[in-house]
Amino acid sequence: MHQRVAVVDDPPTRVGSVSGAPSARDDDATLVALARHDRDAFGLLYDRYLDRVYRYCYRRLGSRETAEDAASAVFIKVLSALPNYQERAGGFRSWLFTIAHNVVTDSYRDWARRPTAPLDDALELIDSDISPEEAAIASDDRRHLDRLIAQLTPDQQRILELRLAGLTGPEIGEVLGRTRGAVNLAQHRAMKRLQRLVSRKPDAESKKGGDR
């Protein structure tokens, strides 16, 4: 008999709950404990984190196909490792994104051996649930942001991508194996640099092609 649990999915950007309610970390811990024995709880865990994991993989890998492969691999690893999961300082989220980070790193290696040309844009228009016009605008915005982020150092990019996945500073440090101070510093510099880049005129930026 499966135990039923009711867990409200949190908003896509702010991962925590409102002040006074149980924290997201406590909520995760409860859900993870249940998910070891309850398939519905595992399903809720999946629902809660698929978007973030998928989008993180997409940002790192750049194509829908590889992001789907990577997200699938992440959740399969989570499923097989969940019985051995132990609560850690960074909580479930840092554990999950450590797995995602490793999967993406492995994908990079595969890529290096077998370069492919993704057909993202076509797939996005076919698969997306939004209208073609909305998809085109979103795609432009994303490309613009991607171009800016690409001008950061690799470390800064990794930190920012985990930030956009909703991880806190200590969680990012846990995932990347960096000290809190190192994460703070790299993040701060990344933001200042992005702020400078955004304040530039787009024409000037595209002409320069970045100043890495």
Next chain:
Amino acid sequence: MNPDDRHRPVDLQELREAEALTRSWDAWLEGEPDDPLQDADGLDPALVNFALSLQDRDRTPRPNSGFRRSLKRDLLHAYDALHSGVAPEISPTRATLESTTAPFSIQPGRSLRRSKKSRRWNFLPSTGRWWPAIEFAAAMILIAGLLGVTFGNARIAKLFRDNAEPTMIAAVAGQPTELPTSTPPPTPSPTPAPTEIPPTPVITVTREPDTRSVPDAGTTAQNAEAGNSAVIGGSMGGGAATAANAGLSGVASGGSSTELYPVTVSSSIWTQSFLKILGGSFRPEYVAASEINLYIVGTQDDGTYVMLALDAATGLLSWMSDPLPDALAGAPVAAEGMVFVVTRSGQLMAWAERGGPLVTDLDIGGSVGSPPVILNGLAYVATGDEASPPSLIWNGGYLLLSGSSTDRLVTVNYISNETLASQWVQPESFEQIENAVWQIDPDTGESIDFWPSQDFEHRIAGVVALDETTVVLPTQSSDYAWNGFVVLDTVSMTALDQLDLSGQMWGLPVVAGTTIYYPIMTPDGMLTVASYPTSGAGTSFAFASQEDPSRLVVLSTGPDSVLVATGPSFTITFGNGTAIPIGVSFDPYESVVQVAATKSTAFALTDTGVITAYDILKMRTVAGTDSDPLPAIDSSDQ
């Protein structure tokens, strides 16, 4: 990499702003406070708002609903199978059904193992194809040639012999290596004069019988028997505070003949990668070396901690532990034929170095902040409060514990796997003393003396051996702005010297001879080097990556030598003020993140999972003839 960022000095104002930005962003993500700017003391509000707006501007697509549903269905299917006792083999094979974006196909109880690859060609051609016959014939000719070489058929052998005899590098052990095992013919150099090392790793090396002596380790620190050393990674609280002082001394000889070849090749012994060993990625957290094995503790793909033991001579995997219950309190300790670890939650475990059978597995009870001390069949572990667990080292015939009177010393017989004693550092009747260094008799477990540092305004953050009667105590002010150290005489238990530096601490000091290498981020640089007595001054060296200070790793390899690894460079430094970049060539995005060393071998791990062993003695030979002097250590204030 933005060159502006790489070379920009770090100041305290920037550190404070960086901390404030993280705090605001974290608070916003966690849903409190409503106004993120209220937590951003002193930080430009525009920057906070810009950071938070990034999440809204992020237009990364979400997974489509077909993929979402099918993956969930497959995962739940696998979940049921796992819990019903029929373990499915989950294979990342893309399904061809539904859509091109469908995830894996997982069916309970059914193997999805890929079919074996077909052989490229059969040994003998059995079909009408003709090219395998040519391949077969070529192979037979080659075999005949080799037989000729082997068994002396001169006519056949002559066809295969090359006039140019290859020159092999002298005695480079090593299996698995990706480096060449032979070098081009050595180019004679007209003069034996040293050449400049940077920017290329090609240097002039004299080759003469080595007259160095390697005396017995007159060591005061743990791991000395094995020449083991502590590794300082990026984070505080690792507690790997045992200096090695493993006893490498002597002067390199001069030479008569001179050859020119890359140091990287001359000193490297083997390379290995986690991908080869584990078939996946691995994130190392602690590294320690003995003459038998290189021990690497870290996390696997699924986030579990394990310890790998690589054969120190070949780099091959000797054995691997089962998953560890928790993160470690410090680097593994190799002593008395065993390797010991203790987790932060207080689990002491030990394996035999050869073969890796688990010998000891015991719950100590309490939080631990430093590796165990191993002595004559006993393991000593200090336990205490989770917020600030104590540090423990062996120095001058006594145990030294940095902590409070409420901490405990636990004595374990690691052979019989039992706890012999668990004692308060001081009897409960004593007034509670925080922030002291306690000298403890290992036979009775009782405190003999202590240095009451409560008069000292800064917190003691650990203890590191300087020599048999002197230790270095890292200190930290309550606002973390001031860091430094106290030099303590453990015979009289009095402070001999102290140094305060403005900047952030990135690890515990490493001591070599009378030089103290202290990773402190100051406005002028990263690594502070001070000679003892300090004369109230330290000298900053900008060794480390300004971009990511956590990549600085410093390791004592003996009384006179220190290994410094930082960012994409890897440098060996000696106490007499010479530094020799050994010219390890990494990819632009590859950096050394951990180092470990025995008396003769240094091991470097990069962030891409490559492990390389280097012969320190050969580096030393290089040091005797070619050097790139460091900035002089002067006594001027920063």
